[in-house]
Each structure stands twice: as C-alpha cells, then as structure tokens.
Amino acid sequence: MIRFVLRRIAAAFFTTVAAVVATFVMLRIAPGDPIAVLLGDMASDEEIAAARQSYGLDLPIWQQMLIYLQKAALLDFGQSISQGVPVAELVLSRFPSTLMLAGVTMVLVLAVAIPVGILGAVRRGKALDHTTATASFVALSLPEFWVGIMLILVFARYLRWLPSGGAESVAALVLPVLTLALPLVAVNLRLMTTETGNVLRAPYITMTRARGIPFPRILRRHVLRNALIPVLTVGGIQFGHLLGGAAIVETVFNWPGVGQLLIRSIGLRDYPVVQGCLILMTTAVIVINMLVDFAYRAIDPRFRAG
Amino acid sequence: MARIVWRDVAGPAILLCAGLVAVVGPMLIDFDAVAVFTRQRLLPPFATLPSGATAILGTDQLGRDVFAQIIAGARTSLGVGVSAAVLAGLVGTAVGVAAGWFGGAVDEAIMRFVDVQLSFPSILIAVFLAAFIPPSVLTVIAVLAATRWAAVARLARAVTVKSVQQGYVEAALVSGLPTWRVVSGSVLPNLYGPLLVLLTADLSLIILAEASLSFIGLGTPPDVPSWGRMIANGRNFLDSAWWISTLPGLAIASVVIGIGLTGEMLRRRLVRDGWTMI
Numbered sequence: 097m098i099r100f101v102l103r104r105i106a107a108a109f110f111t112t113v114a115a116v117v118a119t120f121v122m123l124r125i126a127p128g129d130p131i132a133v134l135l136g137d138m139a140s141d142e143e144i145a146a147a148r149q150s151y152g153l154d155l156p157i158w159q160q161m162l163i164y165l166q167k168a169a170l171l172d173f174g175q176s177i178s179q180g181v182p183v184a185e186l187v188l189s190r191f192p193s194t195l196m197l198a199g200v201t202m203v204l205v206l207a208v209a210i211p212v213g214i215l216g217a218v219r220r221g222k223a224l225d226h227t228t229a230t231a232s233f234v235a236l237s238l239p240e241f242w243v244g245i246m247l248i249l250v251f252a253r254y255l256r257w258l259p260s261g262g263a264e265s266v267a268a269l270v271l272p273v274l275t276l277a278l279p280l281v282a283v284n285l286r287l288m289t290t291e292t293g294n295v296l297r298a299p300y301i302t303m304t305r306a307r308g309i310p311f312p313r314i315l316r317r318h319v320l321r322n323a324l325i326p327v328l329t330v331g332g333i334q335f336g337h338l339l340g341g342a343a344i345v346e347t348v349f350n351w352p353g354v355g356q357l358l359i360r361s362i363g364l365r366d367y368p369v370v371q372g373c374l375i376l377m378t379t380a381v382i383v384i385n386m387l388v389d390f391a392y393r394a395i396d397p398r399f400r401a402g
Numbered sequence: 403m404a405r406i407v408w409r410d411v412a413g414p415a416i417l418l419c420a421g422l423v424a425v426v427g428p429m430l431i432d433f434d435a436v437a438v439f440t441r442q443r444l445l446p447p448f449a450t451l452p453s454g455a456t457a458i459l460g461t462d463q464l465g466r467d468v469f470a471q472i473i474a475g476a477r478t479s480l481g482v483g484v485s486a487a488v489l490a491g492l493v494g495t496a497v498g499v500a501a502g503w504f505g506g507a508v509d510e511a512i513m514r515f516v517d518v519q520l521s522f523p524s525i526l527i528a529v530f531l532a533a534f535i536p537p538s539v540l541t542v543i544a545v546l547a548a549t550r551w552a553a554v555a556r557l558a559r560a561v562t563v564k565s566v567q568q569g570y571v572e573a574a575l576v577s578g579l580p581t582w583r584v585v586s587g588s589v590l591p592n593l594y595g596p597l598l599v600l601l602t603a604d605l606s607l608i609i610l611a612e613a614s615l616s617f618i619g620l621g622t623p624p625d626v627p628s629w630g631r632m633i634a635n636g637r638n639f640l641d642s643a644w645w646i647s648t649l650p651g652l653a654i655a656s657v658v659i660g661i662g663l664t665g666e667m668l669r670r671r672l673v674r675d676g677w678t679m680i
Contacts, residue, residue, distance in 0.1 A: 125534055234659065237655050238658075239617075242655075245633060245636075245637060341523030347618060
C-alpha cells in the first residue's frame with residue numbers, strides 16, 4: 097500500500113507539471129496580444145516595448161517557460177493584466193465558492209441517488225425502475241446550461257421564488273446546485289440500481305435470505321456495503337470534475353467561482369489569470385482523483401491482502 | 403415474420419428527420435445569420451411579420467426568424483458533430499490499434515496519456531483548447547474531436563489486444579499475409595460493432611459540448627448560425643421573449659435523444675460475444 101501511495105503521488109506530481117507546461121504552451125500559441133489589450137490603441141511603440149519587457153514577454157519562449165515553472169513552484173503566477181492584483185490571490189479567493197457549489201451538489205446527488213437507486217433495484221422491473229431509467233436517459237440528453245436557463249426562466253422570472261444568480265443568499269445556491277445535480281443524479285441512480293441488483297443476485301445473499309435474516313437487515317449489512325463502493329468511487333471522481341468543469345453553470349448563474357473567472361478572463365485575454373484558473377482546476381482534479389484511488393483501495397478488502 | 407420494434411425505430415426516425423432538415427432545410431429556407439430587421443424584433447410565436455408572413459416560432463432580439471435560425475443551426479450542429487465524431491473515430495482507431503498491435507513502450511506511453519486525458523472533465527479540455535485557438539468551424543471540429551479521441555483509442559487498443567490473442571490472427575500472419583491485411587481483415591472487423599456504439603454516445607457528447615462552447619462564445623464564429631449561441635442570446639430577454647432560449651434547447655434535446663435511442667438499438671444488435679464496451 098505504501099509503495100502504491102508513493103507511486104501514485106509521484107504520478108500525480110508529474111501530471112501536474114505536465115498540465116502547467118501544457119497551459120503555458122497553449123497560452124503562448126494563442127493569438128491576440130495581451131499588451132495591446134492592456135494599453136489600448138493609443139500606446140506608442142516605446143510604451144508597448146517597455147510593457148513587454150516588464151512582463152517578460154520579450155525573452156525567448158523556453159526561457160519564459162523555465163521562469164514560469166520556477167515561479168509556479170513558489171505559487172507566483174504573476175499579476176492579473178486586467179485587475180492588477182496577484183493571480184494566486186485572485187484565483188484562490190474564488191476557490192471556496194467553487195468548492196461549496198461542488199460540495200453541496202455532491203451531497204444532494206448522493207442523498208437522492210443512493211436511496212432511490214436501491215429502491216429501483218429492490219423493485220426491479222416495476223414502475224419506479226422504469227420511470228427512473230427513462231428520466232435518467234432524458235436528463236442526460238439535455239444541455240446543462242439550457243437546463244439552468246430554463247430553471248431561471250421558471251423559478252426566478254415567472255414564479256419569482258429564487259434569485260437568478262449571484263451568491264448573496266443561501267437561496268442563490270438552489271438553482272445552480274439543481275442544474276449540476278440533474279445529470280449526476282441520473283448517472284449515479286442507475287449505477288446504484290445496477291450495483292444493488294448485481295449484489296442482490298449473488299449466491300451469498302440467497303444464502304443469508306435462506307437463513308431467515310430479515311430483508312431490511314440483509315440490505316443494510318450485506319448489500320449496501322458492497323453496492324456503495326462503485327457509487328462512492330464514481331461520486332468522488334464527479335466531485336473532482338465539478339471543481340474543474342462547472343465553469344459553464346457558474347457563468348449561467350453568475351456564481352463567483354473559479355470557472356466564471358476563467359470564462360471571463362478568456363474574454364478579456366487576461367493570460368496570467370486564465371493560466372492560474374486552469375492550473376488550479378487541473379490540480380484539483382488530479383488531487384481528487386488520487387484521493388479517490390486511495391479511498392477505493394482502503395475500502396475494498398480485496399486490495400488489503402496484496 | 404419480422405415485427406416492428408418501436409423503440410428500435412424511434413431513434414433512427416428522429417435522426418433521419420434531423421438529418422433531412424440539416425441537409426435540405428437551408429436550401430428551402432433563406433436565413434442570414436448576420437442580418438438585422440429592426441421592425442420585427444422579439445415577436446412571439448405565430449406573430450405576423452410586417453411582410454405578411456407568419457413567424458411560427460417568433461423572432462429574436464434582432465428580428466431574425468427563430469424557426470429559420472433553428473433550421474440553419476441544425477446543419478451546424480449535426481455537421482460539426484458528425485465531422486468531429488468521425489475525426490475522433492479515425493484518430494482514436496489508428497492510435498489505439500497501433501498501440502495494441504505493437505505493444506511495448508509505445509503502447510505504455512500512449513495508454514498513459516489516454517488515461518490521464520480521460521481523468522479530466524472533457525469540457526475543461528475543450529475550453530482549454532478552444533480558449534487559445536481562433537474560432538472557426540474547422541478548429542471547433544478539431545477541439546471537439548480532441549476531447550473524444552482518447553476513449554476511442556482505449557476501446558480500439560483493447561479490441562486489438564484481444565484479437566491478437568485469437569488463433570486466427572496468428573494463422574493469418576503465418577500464412578504470409580502482409581500486416582496491414584491481417585489488421586484490416588482479422589482485427590478491425592471485431593472493432594466495428596463496439597466502435598459504432600461508442601461513436602453514437604460520443605456524438606451526443608460532442609453535440610452537447612459544441613452547444614456549450616458556442617454558449618460561452620468559444621464555438622463557431624458569429625456568422626455561422628448555432629443553437630448554443632441562440633440560447634446565449636436569449637438569456638438577456640427571458641422576461642420579454644422566452645422562446646429565444648427555450649426552443650433551440652428543445653432542438654438539441656430531441657437530436658441527442660434520437661442519437662441515444664439509436665445507440666441503444668445498435669448496442670442491443672451489434673455488441674455481443676463478449677466484445678464488451680470499454
């Protein structure tokens with residue numbers, strides 16, 4: 097286990113470095129001169145040259161990259177071009193909002209998917225099972241940002257029950273959480289139904305039933321434990337994906353997270369901030385995936401022997 | 403006696419309609435994505451235009467007909483989606499089969515890269531790439547293909563490795579056939595069924611991703627009609643004109659549902675004999 101942990105940490109480290117290098121390369125390929133955006137049309141050639149020098153944009157590209165990596169190791173990602181504040185500070189200040197959105201979403205997803213999924217498996221082939229199967233299929237066919245806009249249209253504009261965006265109140269969480277949760281509930285609910293069904297058909301469950309142990313107790317002690325492992329693993333990975341991929345829903349709901357900052361900074365061609373957001377998001381995904389790997393091995397007894 | 407199974411017919415029927423609209427629609431309906439008609443802005447569905455015609459799905463904030471725009475958007479959505487899925491299929495198959503066939507360090511390196519890419523949310527990869535490349539139809543296709551090729555490569559590699567273990571591949575090699583004939587004759591046929599099923603699932607994901615990119619302004623350029631951008635435009639008019647955002651979303655949903663039903667049908671008919679999906 098210790099060897100596995102060390103190898104996994106090393107792999108995660110190299111992936112992070114690769115992501116930082118990839119971000120740097122992509123940003124330098126990008127068209128559009130950030131200095132031109134920064135200084136406007138009226139700047140003289142001397143002013144532009146001076147600005148390029150002060151941001152280090154006049155050096156050869158490999159030198160820029162080495163300097164960048166060196167600074168990145170010290171969490172120094174430079175200054176935001178549009179706002180003039182340190183990138184690390186700006187990006188990290190947005191992280192708690194993204195973390196909260198992802199956390200609340202994941203709790204809701206598991207709280208709905210696990211019980212309803214089990215019920216679907218216990219009543220296999222009945223109305224509930226068919227309804228959740230169809231609903232999940234439809235839920236996964238809808239564009240996420242459109243679902244968000246439809247929720248705003250109904251609950252914020254027509255009924256006026258909830259705010260359409262921002263993060264001023266707890267109520268502002270409701271619509272973005274529902275939007276993000278819908279496709280994830282669809283996936284996890286069906287997974288829970290499948291897994292529970294598989295365990296229920298296992299010979300050892302037939303055996304415990306034959307021994308006359310009451311069904312709720314079998315469900316709790318024998319079925320749940322085994323059926324939960326895949327769902328919790330997938331849930332962990334989905335949590336990482338929410339940290340890295342909720343940018344569009346954050347934009348729809350004007351939620352002050354890292355994703356919204358990323359999309360806005362792309363529009364402003366604020367390279368350092370785009371870099372900072374992408375690096376934070378990829379690192380979050382890498383770290384969560386690694387933790388899920390550890391948790392999976394810790395929970396599943398089949399890994400304990402080896 | 404062959405009986406019509408409705409759940410198998412529904413998906414292809416929806417896709418056939420959508421495909422027909424995408425191919426023929428723009429020939430019948432004249433739509434200019436960058437035109438402005440100030441006298442007929444934000445008209446509701448079934449409103450009469452100043453020209454006397456009826457806008458059955460209303461008009462948008464620039465007075466453009468929503469129905470015509472959805473027809474024109476079908477060509478973009480399906481065209482970009484199918485092109486990206488085919489590109490991802492070709493690249494993924496080539497890389498995956500090569501990795502599975504040659505094995506060794508190349509295989510190891512390619513599959514490590516594939517695993518790492520698949521561990522990230524694909525929309526993050528799409529935004530990552532699209533943010534820095536000037537928007538055009540071709541770059542959007544390339545970006546979307548780049549988000550899906552890895553899953554194809556993983557499937558192609560798995561099927562190749564499994565095929566190579568079968569006696570008939572060895573027999574074909576011993577018989578002196580050139581490698582490319584063994585691959586195309588004894589390996590690729592095993593791949594077609596699972597690949598088609600995977601690509602229909604990918605097509606859904608690509609169409610949804612294309613709409614998302616257009617929505618945040620990283621998709622096709624403004625002079626190309628797009629469902630995603632229509633939804634984005636309608637956001638500012640939710641109070642006065644609900645139809646602008648709502649209707650293109652329904653168009654996306656119906657196409658994706660059609661693809662999903664088709665995929666289910668293909669899965670039931672094509673994937674068997676233990677060629678499991680990866």
